[in-house]
Amino acid sequence: MNVVALFKLVPDLVEELEIDQSGTALNTDFLRLIINELDDHAIEQAILLKERSGARMTVIGSDAEGADDVLYTAVAKGADQLIKLMGDPNAVINNHAMARATAIVLKELQPDLILTGVQAHNDLDGSIGPLVAEYLGMPYVGYVSGVNVQNGRIVVRKEYPGGLIAEMEVDLPAVVGIQSAEQPPRYVTVNKVRQAMKTAAIEERPLPALDVSGGAAIRRMFKPESATRAKMIEGSTEEVTARLLDIFKEIGAL
C-alpha cells in the first residue's frame, strides 16, 4: 500500500504577524514558517499505518524555509520517500492552485491513500484535502482521528459534535483530512535527524504550472480594528422598538 502525507508550512504565530507595505500580504522580514500542526498529525498517522501494516510512505511538501527540516524529520520517523515541489512559494495561499498542481504529481505516484491535515490557519479558499480529492476523483473524509487498513479498505474514525464518533469504511484510493493522529506526533532526537540528513535524499520536482482560478484574491489585509459604532437606544420597550423600526427603514433593511 502506498500512503502519501501532504504538508504545508504556515506562518508561526509565536512571532507577532506584521502586514507589509502593499497591505495585502504578511511582512516576511521576521516571519518564520512552521509545519501546519494538523499536517504534522497526518504524517504521524501515516507513520502509524506504516508501522502497523507495512505501507510505503511518501511525504510531499512545497519548497519553503524549513521544508527540508520537516522532510528529514519525517524520514527519521520512518518515511520512505521525500518529495519537495520546487516553485513559487507565494502560491501556497491558494489551495485551488496547489491542489491542482499536487494532483498532477500524485497521479504519477498512484497512492492508495492520501493523508493531509484537515485544515490550516491560512486556508483562504477552503482546505486542500477535498480539493485534491475532487481533482483526483477520489472520495474524501475529513475530521478524522484514526485510520486502520482492513481488507483492502480503510476504516476511519470521524468525530462529530456532542461526543459522537462514527466509524466508516472507505474504498481506496481515498483522501483523508486528519484532525488528530491516534497519538501526538512523536519526537525524534536531534542526533537521529542528523543521521537521516546524511543518508536520506530529497527528490526535488518542479511544481506544475499553477492555475489560480477558484482561489481567493486578497484585497486588503488588516489586524482587527477597534471602533465605536454601537449606539445605545434609551427608553421604554415601545419607544426602543419604534426607534429600531425607523432605523431599519433608514438603512433600507425594511
Add this chain to the structure above:
Amino acid sequence: MVTTEVTERSFYEKVLEATPRGEQLRICLECGNCSGICPFGYLMTYPPSRLIAMLRADRFNKVLETDTVWMCVSCYACTAVCPSKIPLTFGLMTSVKEELLLAGNVPPELQTALANSQRYGNPQGESPRKRADWAKDIRPEVTVMAQAKRPVDVLWFVGDYPSYHPRVQSTTKAVAKVLNALGVDFGILGPDESSDGDSQRLAGERGLFEILVGKNGKTFSKYQFNKIITTDPHAFNAIKNEYPQLGISYPVQHYTEYLTERLDQLKPLLKHEVKAKVTYHDPCYLGRANGVFDPPRTLLGAIPGVELVEMAHNHANSLCCGGGGGGMWLDGFQWEKAHVRMSDWRVREAMTSGANILAVACPYETPRFEDAVKSMNGGGQLIVRDIAELLAESIG
C-alpha cells in the same frame, strides 16, 4: 515501539563516550545508597543500582520497556553519596534517558519542551524576539549587546525562566536592580541568547544540547566581556562544566558568588530591614553539584533584620524542588506516578523550620515552591523569595 537492540556493551560504550569517568560504572559495589537516597527511587522499576545490575546481566532491553526512569530529576543526590564516585546523574541516568528517547519511550509533555527548545531556543516556546522584553522598564537601561556594540565587564546570561516566566521575571528585575545599584558594567544577549541546554542534556537530548551550546558559543564569541554571570544554577553548571568540553570556555559565576565578592560595596546599600526568619534552600546545581553553599547564606546574612534558620536537609543533603533534568516539563507524568510533588516535601520542611520566608537562588524554585505553598495546609504563611528579591527589597 522499541526497535533498538541495546546490549550492555554498546550501552557501556555510549556512556563512556558521553562522560569523562564513565568507566567507573564497572566498579559499582551494589551498595544501593543511590537508590535509597533517590527521592523518587521508591517509584522507579529500576533505580540507579538496579539499572547497573541490569546492565551487568545484559538485560538492558527490559529497562527500555519501562518509563519510570523519567521520574529522575537529576538532583545529584545519588552521585553525591556514591562511595565509588560513579557519575550516576550525568553518566548513567542521562544515558538511559537518551536510550529511552531514541526508542520513542518519552512522555509527550517532555517532547513539547524539547521541540520548543530546538525551534525557539527556549523550552516554553516563547518568541525569541521577546527574550529581553522583561527589561523594557528597567532604568538605567539594560545594555543589550547586539545594540550597544561595546565591550562590557560582565555578560549576564539571563536564562529561559528568568527571561519569560512571569513570576521569575520579578527575580530578574531584582538582579538588574542590584547590579545597577552596584554600578556594574553589564550587558545581556537578549534575542541572541539561547537556552543553556543543561536540563535538556540531563533529560537525555544530547544532540539538542550540542546545538544550543553551538549557538551560545557563537554568540559569546561575537562580544567582548570579562566574565559571565548567570541567574540560573543550571546555566552556571553548563557553562562551567559542560561548555568547556565542547570548546567553549569562559569564566563564569552564579550571581550569588559574584555579589558575595562585592559584599563590601553591597552592604552599605542594604538599608531597609527585612524583618523575617529566613530559611535557605540549596539548589541542586549550585550546592550539591558545584559546592556553592556559603555565598547565598552570606548574602542573606548581610540583609539587616534577617535571622537565618536551617531546614533539616541543608547543604549537600538539601532536598530537590523537582524541576531539574526535565522535571520542569514532566509535572503531569510525575504526578500520575507519585501523587505528590517534591516541592511539597520541601515546603513542609520550611514550615517546620519556623521560617516566614523560604529563600531560593534558582529560577525553577520560586514557581514550584509557591505552587506547593498554595496547596499546603497552613502553607499560606510562608513567603517564597529569590535572594535577589530580598536584596532588592533591602536596597529599597
